[in-house]
Amino acid sequence: MTNRRHFIKQAAVLTSAFSAASLFNRVHAEEWSNAAKRIQHLTPAQAAQDEDFWTVIQQAYTVNPDLINLNNGGVSPSPLVVQQAVARYNDLANEGPSYYMWRILDQxxxxxxxxxxxxxxxxxxxxxxxxxxxxxxxxxxxxxxxxxxxxxxxxxxxxxxxxxxxxxxxxxxxxxxxxxxxxxxxxxxxxxxxxxxxxxxxxxxxxxxxxxxxxxxxxxxxxxxxxxxxxxxxxxxxxxxxxxxxxxxxxxxxxxxxxxxxxxxxxxxxxxxxxxxxxxxxxxxxxxxxxxxxxxxxxxxxxxxxxxxxxxxxxxxxxxxNFHEGIGAKRKEERIRYLKNYWANKVKDIPNVKLHTSLRPEFSCAICGVSIDGMTPAELDNTLLGDYRIHTVGIVWENISCVRVTPHVYTRPKDLDLLASAIEQIAGKVKAKGTK
Ligand SMILES: Cc1ncc(COP(=O)(O)O)c(C=O)c1O
The missing domain is CATH 3.40.640.10 (Type I PLP-dependent aspartate aminotransferase-like (Major domain))
Known part of the structure; x- marks a missing residue:
């Protein structure tokens, strides 16, 4: 009987991700639902610009403030509740892998x-x-x-x-x-x-x-x-x-x-x-x-x-x-699209800067390619990282040559201000060199 109760308790750890006892519910649900109530009159596109709401979401991640990570297209970080869930399951698995993994976690x-x-x-x-x-x-x-x-x-x-x-x-x-x-x-x-x-x-x-x-x-x-x-x-x-x-x-x-x-x-x-x-x-x-x-x-x-x-x-x-649904799928899409357009609009008219992505909503979201005439993608990627601590990725593939920039929900507009001013400065230097 005790064993059975123990088994049921362990199995409940798993299903709890989708119950009132989920980590998400315990850590974020109340605060997020209050934040969401404040913006419920806004369309997702309007809510995309409500920085107070997005600050709440940003705080759920543990990203390193010393690096502006703009390669979320490669792989994205998990928020803390997801990391904690994995750690918890990992601890359980290591209490006896074949039992806890195959008989409990598998449930x-x-x-x-x-x-x-x-x-x-x-x-x-x-x-x-x-x-x-x-x-x-x-x-x-x-x-x-x-x-x-x-x-x-x-x-x-x-x-x-x-x-x-x-x-x-x-x-x-x-x-x-x-x-x-x-x-x-x-x-x-x-x-x-x-x-x-x-x-x-x-x-x-x-x-x-x-x-x-x-x-x-x-x-x-x-x-x-x-x-x-x-x-x-x-x-x-x-x-x-x-x-x-x-x-x-x-x-x-x-x-x-x-x-x-x-x-x-x-x-x-x-x-x-x-x-x-x-x-x-x-x-x-x-x-x-x-x-x-x-x-x-x-x-x-x-x-x-x-x-x-x-x-x-x-x-x-x-x-x-749980985390994704807590934000709201459409709200998340619009926020990430807004962030992409936010920096891209700031640099698009710099004469030697080229965007490789449409800014129209039906054709793009999150990812945008950028290049500076006179610089290879690797040079631009390295300069952004070395001089500004901004992590992107240089792309040279078939007929495509650019640096790919991908924000995520935890990206702050002020990070993108830094990116835009970095691109402007780098483009200015390249131009000045070229006209000497
Ligand atoms: C379009 C596309 N397909 C597939 C993959 C492969 O993804 P994964 O490395 O997660 O298997 C990637 C990775 O970036 C991708 O961009």
Missing amino acids: GREPLRRKLADLAGALPDEIAVNRNSTEALNTMIYGIPLAAGDEVIGTKQDYPHMIQAYNKLAIRNGIVYKQLSFEFPIEDDAQIVKAYEDAITPKTKLIHVTHMINWVGQIMPVRKIADMAHARGVEVLCDGAHSFGLLDFKIPDLHCDYFGTSLHKFLSAPIGSGMLWMKKEKIEKVWPMVCGDKPHDPDIRKFEDLGTRSFPIEQGIGEAI
Whole structure:
């Protein structure tokens, strides 16, 4: 009886992420709901500029004040409640890993699946929890039945891990991998959809589309591409590494067939957490990438046989969802878009500064590329870090050459003032040198 009670108590630790006893509820709920009440008359776009509200959110993170981190597109930090949840589960796991992980922590996966499904607007049986977008998308790239001669259409601006996977499939299985190339920014969805459409042949089986292009943040018209593709009998796989937890959408609204994402980007879930989604009727035909003695099982859980992995990280996702919902999805999207436009508008008219991203809301959010004539991305990235303690990332990829800047909800406008004045100073120095 005592053992049973002990077991139930331990198992309750897991489900508590979604109950009144969650860390989020205990630490933030009251203060945040008071802060939200104050701005409830504002639209999300108006609320994006209410600094008092966002100060409350910023305080929930533990980022180092000595470094202005503007590479949240790479990976985002978790707020303290998420870190504490992981630490707590980790302590528990280390009290006896095989017992606490496989018998106790494992109990938390189904509640987590349901919660992720709610967030995604999907059925729980369409969601598999894994470690990142690379794993989610590679699972589908290698798992969707494709035969020699079948064609896949992607772009040169997709993520390298996926490009590599298709190249490997071409070598190994004889598929034909075609890559479009776009000159971003593009403020015309029809142009993008037409480029994919023109590349379709009777052998095309799959289109791979990146929802938000990681290099420069272009938002791709996934739904329009999917509708066009389906009319031609072609399936669509969407790389949602950057969009999930940033843009306020439900996955089925994209009309794609398959979707993979990293939860450690804009959802701020623990580093090393991801998710895949596919239409229920597709599960049966897709081969799992690892294990799978019943490869054509229609159960989405066949994609979760990953061997021993970090259950504490997985369970920490729960508090990240609470945190995200506490802010409000649309409010968060608008705030991060506002922050991007805030600094970009300050530098866009400097003569030797170029932006590589549209500032129109339908085409971008969070990520914006910038370059200074006469400087390589690596030089600009190094100068921002060395002289101003601003961390960005230099991008040189195919036809793209810029520094990528990505704020998050914890970024303060005054950090972006520093960025804008740093860019102005650097651009001034480069210009002065050039005119000597
Ligand atoms: C568009 C895109 N897809 C996939 C990935 C891979 O993400 P992860 O490293 O979390 O697997 C990234 C990483 O930045 C990305 O930008």
